[in-house]
Amino acid sequence: MAKKNTSGNDVLASNRKASHDYAILEKLEAGIKLTGTEVKSCRARGISMADAYVRIENGQAWLLNVHIAAYDHGGLFNHDTKRQKQLLLHKSEILRLAQQISQKGCTVVPLGFYLKHGLIKVSLGLCKGKTFEDKRDTLRKKQADMDTKRAVSEAMKR
Numbered sequence: 001m002a003k004k005n006t007s008g009n010d011v012l013a014s015n016r017k018a019s020h021d022y023a024i025l026e027k028l029e030a031g032i033k034l035t036g037t038e039v040k041s042c043r044a045r046g047i048s049m050a051d052a053y054v055r056i057e058n059g060q061a062w063l064l065n066v067h068i069a070a071y072d073h074g075g076l077f078n079h080d081t082k083r084q085k086q087l088l089l090h091k092s093e094i095l096r097l098a099q100q101i102s103q104k105g106c107t108v109v110p111l112g113f114y115l116k117h118g119l120i121k122v123s124l125g126l127c128k129g130k131t132f133e134d135k136r137d138t139l140r141k142k143q144a145d146m147d148t149k150r151a152v153s154e155a156m157k158r
Contacts, residue, residue, distance in 0.1 A: 013047035014112040022127030031088030037071040054108035056098045061087040
């Protein structure tokens, strides 16, 4: 029989658009409060994070605009697909994030969902928006890196 993957992290969904649209200043991990059918749908990788963000209200962090698809076998007990989800962070982390958001003009964006020891976790990023020129510079740097890697690999073959 095959062994079950117990190495720790199993990626359920990632927000690739976040690294394109934002400069990520800091990363942190948070738990998330989900219902039963949401957990089953997350494990089936039914997560979409387009335009998702974190808002801090009344000393609590809330994850907004994350779409978790309805569970196929949920029936009557299925969840609302776009409901606000509470993030599980320490009070000191929430206060620090609230302070940085208000001072620096930053935002907190979910970077990915993953399993860690059987629990669903969210990777959050404290981000600052990129301008159009910054996005073009990033693309140029990626292209230059790919060109140098290609040249090195061709030189190694000869």
